[in-house]
Amino acid sequence: MSETFKAAFLEIANFILYSLNKLDLNSIGKFTDLLVSAYKEERAVLVVGMGRSGLVARGFAMRLRHLGIHSYVLGETITPPVDKDDIVVAISGSGTTQIVVAAAEAAKKMGAVVVAITTYPDSPLGKLADIVVFVPGRTKVAVMDDYFARQILGLHEPLSPLGTLFEDTAMVVLDAVVADLMRRLGKNEHDLAKRHANIEVP
Numbered sequence: 001m002s003e004t005f006k007a008a009f010l011e012i013a014n015f016i017l018y019s020l021n022k023l024d025l026n027s028i029g030k031f032t033d034l035l036v037s038a039y040k041e042e043r044a045v046l047v048v049g050m051g052r053s054g055l056v057a058r059g060f061a062m063r064l065r066h067l068g069i070h071s072y073v074l075g076e077t078i079t080p081p082v083d084k085d086d087i088v089v090a091i092s093g094s095g096t097t098q099i100v101v102a103a104a105e106a107a108k109k110m111g112a113v114v115v116a117i118t119t120y121p122d123s124p125l126g127k128l129a130d131i132v133v134f135v136p137g138r139t140k141v142a143v144m145d146d147y148f149a150r151q152i153l154g155l156h157e158p159l160s161p162l163g164t165l166f167e168d169t170a171m172v173v174l175d176a177v178v179a180d181l182m183r184r185l186g187k188n189e190h191d192l193a194k195r196h197a198n199i200e201v202p
């Protein structure tokens with residue numbers, strides 16, 4: 001195993017562990033309560049995000065579907081119109097990605113509840129959201145402040161470039177929310193498996 005691989009792995013894993021104490025459990029609780037009400041009241045949950053944040057959003061929407069929540073990915077052809085009191089989960093580490101901010105603004109105008117998953121609560125996305133779930137990790141640009149990369153390995157680039165730490169941490173935070181939802185909704189793994197796609201084509 002190369003030293004760089006090992007250092008990067010440890011850096012990411014340690015960052016996620018360190019993040020636990022930085023999270024605001026109160027806002028995560030509000031977000032979870034909102035998803036429980038979406039399940040009970042059959043309200044739609046629409047997710048949006050660009051690039052790798054969009055991939056995290058898709059993974060989360062998939063699990064919500066497995067839980068029996070009516071989840072969709074904004075921008076896909078089969079996505080329904082947003083209704084009042086539907087929920088839009090916008091994932092953007094920077095909180096400035098224009099398409100995501102515009103989608104959140106449009107959702108607010110329709111009367112939806114907007115949840116921002118972001119590193120920057122004071123960003124345009126954070127400011128317009130009803131609930132902000134702070135997830136540490138996003139850097140605005142690649143910065144050469146990475147301890148392992150600079151001091152130990154003598155590299156000139158960070159081991160977790162751009163939004164890597166945000167995206168990986170957001171995935172873990174949202175997977176932990178899913179686990180909590182399973183408990184709150186009385187679902188087990190078998191229930192989720194029953195709703196999993198059984199035709200998986202490339």
Ligand SMILES: O=C([C@H](O)CO)[C@H](O)[C@H](O)COP(=O)(O)O
Pocket residue numbers: 050051052053054091092093094095096097100138161162163164167
């Ligand atoms: O794809 C991304 C990039 O590779 C950063 O690691 C980002 O997810 C994409 O650029 C969206 O950025 P944010 O809205 O700031 O999450």
